[in-house]
Amino acid sequence: MDELSRRLVPDELRTLVEPLIPPGKTRPQGGGMSRVDDRAVFTAIVFVLTSGCAWRHLPPSFGVTVPTAHRRFTEWSAAGLWRDVHRAVLDELGSQGMIDWSRAVLDGASVRAKRGGLTGPSPVDRGKPGSKIHVLSDRAGLPLTVGISAANTHDSHALKPLVNAIPAIRSRRGPRRSKPAKLHADKAYDIPALRDWLRQRRIIPRIARKGIESTEKLGQHRWVIERTIAWLTGHRRLTIRYERKPSHYLAFLTLGATITYYKKLAK
Template identity: 65%
Template sequence: MVDRLAQRLIPDALWDIVKPLLPEFAARPQGGGTAPVDERAVFTAVVFVLTSGCAWRHLPPSFGVSVPTAHRRFMVWADAGVFEALHREILDRLGVAGELDWSAAILDAASVRAKKGSLTGRSPVDRGKKGSKLHVISDANGIPLVTGVTAANTHDSVMLQPMVESIPKVRSVRGPRRSKPAKLRADKGYDFDVHRRWLRGRGIVPRIARRGIEDPTKLGRHRWKIERTIAWLTGYRRLTIRYERHGRLFAAFLQLAAAITCYKKLPT
C-alpha cells in the first residue's frame, strides 16, 4: 500500500527531475551527526504532508522517515531553493515542449487563514482574522509561472510589479529563453495607471479591468483559468490553512505545489 502511494505521489519520472536538484549529503569525517537517509522517502513524505495537510507529527511511520528528519530536511531544501529550482526546471521542460502560451499572463490572488508567524495580517475578507495571501501568475492556459506569499492585508496591486519581474526566463522550442508575455490580464484590484504605464514601458500590453467601467463578465472569459489554477494549488490541503510559523516555509510548500501542478502538464 505504501509503495503504491509513494509511486503515485512521486512517479519515477518526477523523481528523475528532483534528484539532481537536492543538496548532497556530506558525512562528518569524525562520524556522528545526522545520518544519511533515503532522499526519495523524505521527499515523498514532504509531498504527503503537502497533499494530505496532516501535521508533521502525524506523518505515518510507514514512510520509513522520522518526523524530525523529514521536517529538518524540508527546511534545508526550502532554504537551498530546491522547490523553486524544481518549478523552474519543469517550466523549462514545458517550454521546450511548446506547452507554454506566452500570448498573455494572468495575475490573481487568494486569501487563506493563518494561525501565526511572519507574512500574516488581518484578513479584510475573513472578519479581520489572521491570514496570508497567495499570489499567482499563470500563462494564458493557466500553468503557474510564479507564486508568492504576503500578509492577507496586503493590497493585490502591490504585488503586480514584483510578480511580473519574477517571471523566470524559460526555455523555448527554439530561440532564446523567454520571460515576457505579450499581455497581462488582471481584475479591478490592479486598476492603477502607474501599473499600466509600467507594463507598457516593458512592452507588455495591460489588460486590466477598469473599476466602474468594464463589464466584469468580459474578464471572466479569461479569469476562470487563473481561478482554476488557484483551485489546483489550494487542492493541496497544506495550503488551505497555513500552519507554518515562518512565511518562507509556507512559500516553499506553495512552490512545490506549483511544481507538481506543472509536472502534471508535461506531455507523456
C-alpha cells in the first residue's frame, strides 16, 4: 500500500499540502487517543476521489477508519483546505511561467446526481436529477476555477461567477494576475450583456455567435476544455454526484483539479 500511497500523493505534493492543513482540536483536559496522521487521511481521501468507492468501502490498509476519514474530509472542506491547496499549486505553476494567460476557455458538463441541493432535471439525461460542473481553464487546459450548478441551469449563468473566482496567481515576473486576455466560449454564452461585461473588465470576448460561426471553427480552440473535463471525470467520484451537500461535491471537484495541476507541475 506504500507504493499506492506514493502514486496517489507523491512526496512533493504532500510537502505542499502539509503546511496548509488546519491543526486538530486539542482537549483542554488532556488525554484521549492520539490523532491519526494527517498525511494518511489525505491519501485516503484522494483514494476515495480517484477510485469512486463509497466511504464505507475505504480499505483499512491506509490505517484510517471510515469515520475518521469522513469527519476529517468534512472538517477540511469547511476550513477551505481544498481551495487553499488549489491556490498554492497555481502559485507554483504561475511562478514558473506555466500558466498561459493569453486565452481562457469556459465550458460545462452534466453529471447525474442522486440527491441534495443544486440538482435539477437534466435536459441531456431524460429529465433525471443531475448537476452541472463548470470549468474555466487557461489556454493549455489547466483549470483555473471550477463550480457546480443544477443541471437545468443555463450555462451562461456560470460565466460571471467563474471569471470573478479566478484567484490572484503569482507570476514569474511582476504582480499577481487574475485576468486572461481573451475568453473563449461556445454559443450558449452568446449574450450581449455578457460580452459587454467582459469588455468592461478588459477581457476580449471570443464567444461563438449563433447562426454565424460554425461548430468546427469553434472546436479549434475549445478542445482543450473538453479534454480538461475528461481529465476531471477520470476521477470516478466525480462521474456521479453522491454527496448530498453541494459543498462536498465541489470539494472533490477542486481536489480533482488540484491533482491535475500537480501532474502538469511534475512534468
